[in-house]
Amino acid sequence: KNQVEQSPQSLIILEGKNCTLQCNYTVSPFSNLRWYKQDTGRGPVSLTIMTFSENTKSNGRYTATLDADTKQSSLHITASQLSDSASYICVPPRDKLIFGTGTRLQVFP
Amino acid sequence: DVKVTQSSRYLVKRTGEKVFLECVQDMDHENMFWYRQDPGLGLRLIYFSYDVKMKEKGDIPEGYSVSREKKERFSLILESASTNQTSMYLCASSPVGYSDTQYFGPGTRLTVL
Numbered sequence: 001k002n003q004v005e006q007s008p009q010s011l012i013i014l015e016g017k018n019c020t021l022q023c024n025y026t027v028s029p030f031s032n033l034r035w036y037k038q039d040t041g042r043g044p045v046s047l048t049i050m051t052f053s054e055n056t057k058s059n060g061r062y063t064a065t066l067d068a069d070t071k072q073s074s075l076h077i078t079a080s081q082l083s084d085s086a087s088y089i090c091v092p093p094r095d096k097l098i099f100g101t102g103t104r105l106q107v108f109p
Numbered sequence: 110d111v112k113v114t115q116s117s118r119y120l121v122k123r124t125g126e127k128v129f130l131e132c133v134q135d136m137d138h139e140n141m142f143w144y145r146q147d148p149g150l151g152l153r154l155i156y157f158s159y160d161v162k163m164k165e166k167g168d169i170p171e172g173y174s175v176s177r178e179k180k181e182r183f184s185l186i187l188e189s190a191s192t193n194q195t196s197m198y199l200c201a202s203s204p205v206g207y208s209d210t211q212y213f214g215p216g217t218r219l220t221v222l
Contacts, residue, residue, distance in 0.1 A: 004151065034210065043199050043213025089151070097211070099151035
C-alpha cells in the first residue's frame with residue numbers, strides 16, 4: 001500500500017481558475033511536511049514547509065493546509081497562471097523522505 | 110542560491126556499459142542523494158551520503174554504486190547498464206538531516222539501449 005496518496009493524478013484547468021490538490025499519508029509523523037513543484041524536465045523545487053503547529057501556510061498564490069490528526073494535506077492554487085503547469089509532489093513528515101507520485105497540473109489559456 | 114549541477118541532461122548508453130553520473134553542489138551541504146524517477150512512481154532513493162566517503166543504501170540500490178571523494182561531488186555508477194535502468198536520475202543535496210529541505214539538480218535522462 002502506498003504510504004502517500006495524491007489526488008487527482010492529473011488536472012486540467014483554465015488560466016485564472018483556482019484548484020486544490022490533495023495529499024493523504026499513512027506514515028508516522030516525524031518532522032515537517034513539504035510540497036515540491038516540479039516543472040517538466042526539471043528537478044523538484046521546494047514550495048512550502050509546514051510544521052505540526054501550522055494548519056495553514058501561504059507562499060504567494062499557493063496555500064498549503066495540514067491536518068496532522070487525519071494525516072491530510074492540501075495545496076490550493078489561486079488565480080492560476082500558465083507557469084503553474086507542473087507536477088506537485090507531497091512529501092509527508094518522516095525520518096526518511098517518501099515522495100508522493102504527484103499531481104500533474106496543466107493550465108491552459 | 111544553492112546550485113546543484115549534473116554532468117549531463119541526456120545520456121544514451123548501450124547495455125553492459127559502465128555509466129558514470131556526476132553531481133556537484135556548491136553550498137557545502139553535508140548530505141547528498143541520488144534518486145530515480147519513473148512515470149507513475151514517486152522519486153525513489155538509490156543511495157545517499159552524509160559525509161565524504163560515507164554512504165548508505167536507499168530503497169533501490171541494486172545495480173548501482175556511488176562514490177563521494179569530495180564533499181561537493183557525488184557520483185552514481187551503473188556498473189553494467191541494463192535497459193531497466195532507463196530513467197530520469199535526480200541528484201539532491203541538503204544541509205543537515207535526511208528530512209531537511211532538499212535541493213535538486215536538473216536531472217539526467219538516461220536511455221539504455
